[in-house]
Amino acid sequence: MISYAPLWKTMEHRGATTYTLQIMGGISSSTIRRLKAGESVSTNTLDALCKVLDCDLTDIVEYLPEQ
Incomplete structure (x- = not known):
């Protein structure tokens, strides 16, 4: 399972809020709700998050094997 x-x-750590993601990254409120719920998002969204937060993908998601 993917964890956010x-x-x-x-x-x-970067002092960013969900508002920052919406304004600077163009991430919709529905996508933020999906992230909070641990649901799937597009690779375009992951790309936008990396750009806005100036980070790597591993700073955004992690894989947790299901038990």
Whole structure:
């Protein structure tokens, strides 16, 4: 399963909010809701997050094997 836990840590470290993602990254509020719920998002969204937060993909997502 994919976890977005690193995203929230990266945002906190960078001082970014969901508003920052919406304004600077063009990420919709529905996509932010999907991220918060741990649902799938497009690779375009992941690309935009990396650009806005100036980070790598591993700073946004992590793979957690299902048990």
